[in-house]
Amino acid sequence: MMHMRILYYCHGDKDRKTLHALQxxxxxxxxxxxxxxxxxxxxxxxxxxxxxxxxxxxxxxLKHVLSIAAGVDHLLDHPGLPDNVDLVRLTDAxxxxxxxxxxxxxxxxxxxxxxxxxxAQGAKQWRHDLTPYIADSFRVGLLGAGELGHAAAxxxxxxxxxxxxxxxxxxxxxGIQHYAGAAGLDEMLPTVQxxxxxxxxxxxxxxxxxxxxxxxxxxxxxxxxxxRGDHVDETALLEALNxxxxxxxxxxxxxxxxLPESHPFWTHPNVIVSPHLAGPTxxxxxxxxxxxxxxxxxxxGKPAGLVNRQLGY
Ligand code: NAP
Numbered sequence: 550m551m552h553m554r555i556l557y558y559c560h561g562d563k564d565r566k567t568l569h570a571l572q573x574x575x576x577x578x579x580x581x582x583x584x585x586x587x588x589x590x591x592x593x594x595x596x597x598x599x600x601x602x603x604x605x606x607x608x609x610x611l612k613h614v615l616s617i618a619a620g621v622d623h624l625l626d627h628p629g630l631p632d633n634v635d636l637v638r639l640t641d642a643x644x645x646x647x648x649x650x651x652x653x654x655x656x657x658x659x660x661x662x663x664x665x666x667x668x669a670q671g672a673k674q675w676r677h678d679l680t681p682y683i684a685d686s687f688r689v690g691l692l693g694a695g696e697l698g699h700a701a702a703x704x705x706x707x708x709x710x711x712x713x714x715x716x717x718x719x720x721x722x723x724g725i726q727h728y729a730g731a732a733g734l735d736e737m738l739p740t741v742q743x744x745x746x747x748x749x750x751x752x753x754x755x756x757x758x759x760x761x762x763x764x765x766x767x768x769x770x771x772x773x774x775x776x777r778g779d780h781v782d783e784t785a786l787l788e789a790l791n792x793x794x795x796x797x798x799x800x801x802x803x804x805x806x807x808l809p810e811s812h813p814f815w816t817h818p819n820v821i822v823s824p825h826l827a828g829p830t831x832x833x834x835x836x837x838x839x840x841x842x843x844x845x846x847x848x849x850g851k852p853a854g855l856v857n858r859q860l861g862y
Contacts, residue, residue: 605629622750643831645700651827652701655799659771664797690741698747738765746776751861760785775827778803801827
């Protein structure tokens with residue numbers, strides 16, 4: 550592979566570890582850690598997670614931007630991202646299995662009626678009437694059937710939950726009820742007891758979990774959101790929780806992260822707050838995938854995870 554100059558956006562201890570792993574994996578390339586780079590016009594590739602506003606300044610020969618994350622919403626919104634560069638995201642890279650666990654945990658929590666049991670415990674009430682719902686008739690619906698949605702759907706189905714998925718394009722997924730398009734979403738929502746969001750954040754999916762969508766779910770449905778905070782209208786979700794239309798929510802992502810101390814989610818009895826850890830990036834998997842993507846890109850190929858900038862994912 551041709552020698553390439555690469556700029557890495559690095560902050561914090563974990564990112565130093567990633568930088569070190571990248572330098573070990575790609576000894577043929579020169580990798581600078583931003584802001585230390587003495588020849589920015591020579592940089593051809595950038596490896597980043599949430600780079601600062603001035604990151605792309607003077608990178609006049611930049612060809613490839615590789616995100617150390619599955620979502621690229623923050624990069625597509627970056628005012629400095631040049632129009633003509635390839636943008637590549639991580640696909641799975643060790644995230645799919647922990648993400649599937651997170652979703653399975655949420656489904657178990659809802660199906661075993663843990664929100665109600667916790668409240669009963671708070672009041673020292675022996676609620677023998679709170680019989681769990683039966684797993685094989687507790688349908689879980691997923692918004693998004695990509696790398697992570699598909700892995701979560703399989704994990705749920707392996708645990709006897711009936712599963713439905715909704716995505717942009719039609720799919721044939723063995724054992725899973727599939728829906729597409731606006732009409733498909735309306736058809737799916739009333740049939741699911743728990744709804745999971747594993748969509749990318751795009752113009753079309755921003756605020757998708759709003760009052761209208763929540764009203765189409767059956768009473769007592771449970772929300773699991775490990776997608777992005779901006780998928781959810783947080784005010785509408787709180788109203789649906791407070792009116793007992795929605796029984797509870799397991800949330801990993803928020804409009805503002807870290808979640809501000811004054812946010813009502815922290816103290817809501819039926820909300821579980823998780824600090825954006827549903828599908829953590831595995832450094833070794835991420836570095837392997839970035840190395841493979843760079844090799845494909847430098848041969849003018851199209852790596853897995855090449856983002857369609859029109860669609861926004
Ligand atoms: P992906 O492989 O790109 O899958 C995205 C899925 O969403 C696809 O099935 C796609 O449909 C569907 N979709 C996109 N736009 C849609 C629309 N307008 N209407 C209906 N369906 C639509 O993405 P992924 O790797 O599974 O990741 C999903 C998201 O998870 C990421 O973008 C990120 O926001 C989030 N994430 C969170 C964490 C965490 O720790 N909390 C970690 C990793 C990722 P098609 O199949 O038809 O294209």
